[in-house]
Amino acid sequence: MTTKRALVAALLGLAFIFVAMPGFAKTGKTVMTNPIVTNDVHHDTGPLLREVAPLLPEHNIMPFHEIENNEDPRFKEWLTRPHPADPVVQRPENSPTVQTPPPNLTFDALGFGDNFFCDCMPADNDGAPGTTQYVEFINTEYAVYSKTGSLLLGPLAGSSFWSGFGGGCEADNWGDPTIRFDAAAKRWVAAQFDLGPSGNGPYAECVAVSTTDDATGSYNRYRFTFSQFPDYPKMGVWPDGYYFSYNINGSTEEVCATDRTAMLSGASATQVCFTPRGQFGMLPADLDGATPPPSGTPNFYLELARSGGASLPMYAFHVDFVNPSNSTFTGPTNITVPSYTPACPGASRGACAPQPDAGSDKLETLSDRLMYRLVYRNFGDHSVLLAAHAVEVNGSGSGARWYEIRNPESGTPTVFQSGTFSPDSQYRFMPAVAMDQSQDIAVGFTRSGSSAGQFPSLVYAGRVPSDPAGTLETEVTMLAGTGSQSSGGFDRWGDYSSLTVDPTDDCTFWFSESYVKTTGQNSGFNWSTGIGSFTFPTCGGGATGDFSLSANPTSVTVAQGSQGTSTITVNPMNGFSGSVNLSASGLPGSVTASFNPNPTATTSLMTITVPAGTATGTSTVTITGTSGSLTHTTTVQLTITSGGGPVVSLNPTSLSWGKILVGQTAAGKKKVVLTNTGTASLNISTITTTGDFALFPVTKTKKITPCVNGSVVAPGATCEIKVSFTPTQKGARTGSVLFTDNAPNSPQSVALSGTGK
DSSP states (O other): OEEEGGGHHHHHTTTTTTTTSOOOOSSSOEEEOSOEEEEOSEEEEOOOGGGSOOOOTTSOOOOEEEOOOOOOTTHHHHHTSOOOOOTTBOOGGGSOSSBOOOOSEEEEOOOGGGTOSOOOSSOOOEEEEOSSEEEEEOSSEEEEEETTSOEEEEEEEGGGGGTTTOHHHHHOOOOOOEEEEETTTTEEEEEEEEOOSSSSSOEEEEEEEESSSOTTSOEEEEEEEESSOEEEEEEEEETTEEEEEEEETTTEEEEEEEEHHHHHHTOOOEEEEEOOTTOOSOEEEEEOSSSOOSTTOOEEEEOOOTTSOSEEEEEEEEOOSSSGGGOEEEEEEEEEOOOOOBSSTTSGGGEEEOOSSTTOOOEEOOTTSOOSOEEEEEOSSOEEEEEEEEEEETTEEEEEEEEEEEOGGGSOOEEEEEEEEOOSSSEEEEEEEEEOTTOOEEEEEEEEOSSTTOOOEEEEEEEOTTSOTTOOOBOEEEEOOOSOOOOSSOOOOOSOOEEEEOTTTSOEEEEEEEEESSTTSGGGOOEEEEEEEEEOTTTTSOOSSEEEEEEESSEEEEETTEEEEEEEEEEEETTOOOOBEEEEEOOOTTOEEEEESSSBSSEEEEEEEEOTTOOOEEEEEEEEEEETTEEEEEEEEEEEEOSOSOOEEEESSEEEEEEEOTTOOOSSOEEEEEEEOSSSOEEEEEEEEOSSEEEEOOOOOSSOOBOOTTOEEOTTOEEEEEEEEOOSSSEEEEEEEEEEESSTTOSEEEEEEEEEO
């Protein structure tokens, strides 16, 4: 969060006001009732954001700086506990041998180091994809991008969401934002707090809910007030409400739910809050995926154990907006996890992550809390919570600890798997975790080290369900930093990173985090942010592994008024076993291409038809194969010549046998008829077969002429071949008949397939 530099010392004095306040009993559950119920003090529907003029850097740069993020008051208790070795550190012997998929794209986003006007530190960046856009919201500004990285709107001051709204939401721009996309409603939800004109109140949370799925459009806008400083707000989208958590005055917790149904319609909205004293850094569950939780399921909140022990206390927030007094906040349910030590336990807020340049900051790992977001998914037969935080590894350093917790609704949630990712001596912190529809998991984080070139960078690693439990595949650098932060002792790197899943395909992960381009400029106020996406090829229930395409021949010559062929082959990689849909582009004029079979898992005969009168010349035809989220291409050079000469037409263009015992020849022979549809004689040089297929002699009669090596087929005449199938091993068997002749599209082929049993 941000505030004026002059307020840093004053507000830091508030850090530990509530440490001695009573909390929940250490054993058993407490049911909190009698919530704090308020209505929004003001709401309206604002103008189109794209019509709000940008606040340019030369217009009113706000002298903001980051308040030192208050540490969990319980953190010092943890330092007196034993620090056991991490039992779930990923070991080389049980690690997957494959690499996490590379990025689909990466692009630079907002950053002080990129001439934007957020005079703040750090970025506190959050981001989310919608149906067609990606929105990044950093401390005091935001921008809207296309999903290809083009800037569509901004940067604009965060307060522009409330332009014309009046009061502090419009007048102040304090930051600590969150941005979510409510996928079920296809609406954007943006929020940031207001600390009043001077940072001493009145306090509020400003929330804006879009009226469509266009982030540049209009928003229903709300102001919810607080009696004390609502620091470190975090948001979760749930079917019945938008749930928030706050560190009140930086030391204890307040949890709130706002009426989602009312806010989607622009009506007056109720806020229901509880103040579970003694908690800190709680996260509300944030719904991902198309399947909501069972009807009536409360929102779940999670935190690190107050005692520093090996458990994650879970709470259930049931809200009733019709009768708010019926709302409850119940917990904790202690979820046992593998033991851990917070990263950098002897340093305030875990500020110990090194950078390679001399004199650079020791970056804060914020290991005293879970990192945003707490992800919830419902798969029908089970549900999942995902959480992550930074932990100590081998007595020093920092690794990314992550958890998959199953069935929180059951009352007895358990850790299905967990792991600590730390493959080398570099520090990994600010982890964010997410899961796609196929239960592939990804963890994004900052990686930094003390050796040359180990600048803070955007890095991620992931896994598929078939990988060993608790392990991630080899990490990928999404965007490499090229400088160290040097801020004169502030040590702030960020409060969180952002890892989300695209709601349109429920497969594409989007990651956003900070990095530095140049060391030592502007006392640390030179950070940048990057955004990127990546996808597991197994997502969506499609094929496993991957594939490539090839064409044979790669050059086809076709006379006007005739056809040419090329065999398109699917080349499986890493166990690919799916079907591939084929299409052609770049065809000239009225030329068409067909594929048989289509889709295919092996080979397909592409037939190019050139109508009479088509312009002559050479062009490149692109053949595209698609299987789920996988797309690959190959090319064929097509040359069109003037009409005349021999033209080969084959019927059929493919033959298929059923299941035949290995070593036995299929009963009956299948024939192919060749017709010369051209204006000159066709001279056949050779006819050959490939695979477990063989030519069968054709007896010459008055009605049947066999095709053989050296045959001459007059214009309009035909000849025939017969083909047999004798499988040599079990499984699918493929091959082809190849005719080599003097036609322009030589050789021509007939695709063959059968199965040995």
